Amino acid sequence: MSGAEYQVILFDSVNAALLAEKLLKREGIPFKVIPVPRHLSSDCGVCIRIPAHERERAKHSLAKGVHIQGIHAL
Amino acid sequence: MHPENIVYFDNAATSWPKPQETMDAMYLFAAHTGANPGRSGHSLSVQAAREVMDTREALAELLCVQDMLRIIFTRNATESLNLVFKGLLHKGDHVITSSMEHNSVMRPLRGLESQGVKLSVVQCAPTGELDPGDIRAAIMRGTRMIVLTHASNVTGTLMPVSEVGSIAREHGIVFCVDAAQTAGSVPIDVQSMNIDILVFTGHKALFGPQGTGGLYLGPGLEHELTPLVMGGTGSLSEFEKQPDFLPDKYESGTPNAMGLAGLGAGVRFLQRQGLASVRAREEELKEQLIEGLRNIRGVHVYGPKDMARSIANVSFTMESTSPSEVTLALDEFYGIMSRPGLHCAPSAHRTIGTFPGGTVRFSLGYFNTSDQVSYALQAVSDLCAGTLEKRSWKSR
Numbered sequence: 458m459s460g461a462e463y464q465v466i467l468f469d470s471v472n473a474a475l476l477a478e479k480l481l482k483r484e485g486i487p488f489k490v491i492p493v494p495r496h497l498s499s500d501c502g503v504c505i506r507i508p509a510h511e512r513e514r515a516k517h518s519l520a521k522g523v524h525i526q527g528i529h530a531l
Numbered sequence: 532m533h534p535e536n537i538v539y540f541d542n543a544a545t546s547w548p549k550p551q552e553t554m555d556a557m558y559l560f561a562a563h564t565g566a567n568p569g570r571s572g573h574s575l576s577v578q579a580a581r582e583v584m585d586t587r588e589a590l591a592e593l594l595c596v597q598d599m600l601r602i603i604f605t606r607n608a609t610e611s612l613n614l615v616f617k618g619l620l621h622k623g624d625h626v627i628t629s630s631m632e633h634n635s636v637m638r639p640l641r642g643l644e645s646q647g648v649k650l651s652v653v654q655c656a657p658t659g660e661l662d663p664g665d666i667r668a669a670i671m672r673g674t675r676m677i678v679l680t681h682a683s684n685v686t687g688t689l690m691p692v693s694e695v696g697s698i699a700r701e702h703g704i705v706f707c708v709d710a711a712q713t714a715g716s717v718p719i720d721v722q723s724m725n726i727d728i729l730v731f732t733g734h735k736a737l738f739g740p741q742g743t744g745g746l747y748l749g750p751g752l753e754h755e756l757t758p759l760v761m762g763g764t765g766s767l768s769e770f771e772k773q774p775d776f777l778p779d780k781y782e783s784g785t786p787n788a789m790g791l792a793g794l795g796a797g798v799r800f801l802q803r804q805g806l807a808s809v810r811a812r813e814e815e816l817k818e819q820l821i822e823g824l825r826n827i828r829g830v831h832v833y834g835p836k837d838m839a840r841s842i843a844n845v846s847f848t849m850e851s852t853s854p855s856e857v858t859l860a861l862d863e864f865y866g867i868m869s870r871p872g873l874h875c876a877p878s879a880h881r882t883i884g885t886f887p888g889g890t891v892r893f894s895l896g897y898f899n900t901s902d903q904v905s906y907a908l909q910a911v912s913d914l915c916a917g918t919l920e921k922r923s924w925k926s927r
């Protein structure tokens with residue numbers, strides 16, 4: 458798994474991440490819910506990992522429904 | 532008493548039985564998911580949170596709420612109402628409500644009144660009906676909120692929620708609807724009805740278990756509503772300040788996730804049946820019941836004359852026997868579960884003229900049958916005639 462392959466999307470809360478999960482599922486964008494990597498946030502929650510090439514599509518489909526805290530390369 | 536021998540006419544207090552799906556969902560949660568929703572990041576914790584979110588989604592669909600994060604869970608309607616009133620009303624604010632409200636509205640509002648909130652209680656007709664014009668007339672400078680039950684728990688009378696919603700919107704007043712009696716049995720659209728806050732409880736028509744409830748909070752109100760409870764949310768754990776986003780701002784502490792899994796299953800059950808067909812079934816039973824009761828000499832039925840203007844809660848009194856004696860006899864001799872007295876709504880009983888004695892309430896639900904209604908009508912008629920006889924539903 459190289460750094461260029463994946464991106465992670467951070468949200469305000471687990472609730473928001475799980476709403477994002479529903480939205481991505483609807484759009485058919487592949488993703489995985491993972492714990493927030495320690496170097497990105499000290500929070501104990503979860504975030505969503507997507508293939509890097511899906512970044513723009515994911516951003517677009519989430520924009521209407523949920524607040525994104527940040528998107529980072531993994 | 533064996534459950535099969537029971538005729539349960541107390542659905543307005545808590546619906547029973549529940550759909551099998553509600554019980555299965557709670558069992559599955561306890562057996563397979565179990566973890567603390569969203570607190571720990573491991574897959575079981577995420578799955579628990581996912582099940583709670585699924586319930587949020589189902590309720591958002593049911594109530595026509597676009598953003599499911601605006602559905603906030605609490606223990607019941609009472610807690611939601613307390614959150615709304617105590618978090619939004621301040622000294623000097625004016626609030627309007629109706630004379631048909633449940634004590635879960637009246638008591639916290641009376642409590643706030645003693646702290647300087649001004650309260651107007653708009654008188655309803657003896658049928659429980661409200662004239663929206665009377666709400667308009669009660670509006671003054673400083674009116675912050677209108678609180679209205681969607682339907683009376685005593686008489687089933689439906690309130691003119693859409694009309695009052697337009698009045699509130701026109702004046703920029705927060706409109707809070709207590710849908711404890713209607714969420715799950717009457718279609719609700721928070722957009723078209725101009726509802727800013729909708730309070731629901733899980734254990735009545737939504738077919739969830741006790742200990743589940745919540746509210747819908749309209750856009751922007753999260754900046755004005757102070758939380759009732761603060762604490763751990765699983766989000767922003769590095770800060771000691773309460774999160775300001777929804778629903779976390781108002782959902783501190785471990786929720787009743789098992790119960791919420793059951794509530795979600797209850798709502799999906801309703802959606803599969805279709806709200807229209809649920810309502811139609813209850814309507815039919817209610818009409819049979821009201822017509823039957825009206826034909827028994829010595830029985831007086833309360834509520835609107837036009838049956839389309841009520842839900843399936845029917846209040847009646849008997850000339851010769853007090854409500855508590857009636858319900859006791861119905862329970863002991865016939866296995867019929869009903870509720871006597873004031874139904875936590877003294878003001879509603881004053882309005883319909885049955886204070887302090889109260890009424891007997893039969894509240895019907897989706898799982899009642901026409902045969903049960905006939906059986907109960909026979910029981911009431913026996914009681915009136917003084918020909919009590921020990922019977923049971925199963926061996927009738």
Ligand SMILES: Cc1ncc(COP(=O)(O)O)c(C=O)c1O
Nearest residue numbers: 607608609633635680684711732
């Ligand atoms: C109209 C109305 N409002 C509020 C409530 C309170 O619901 P809960 O006891 O679930 O808080 C009830 C039922 O008890 C009710 O009938």
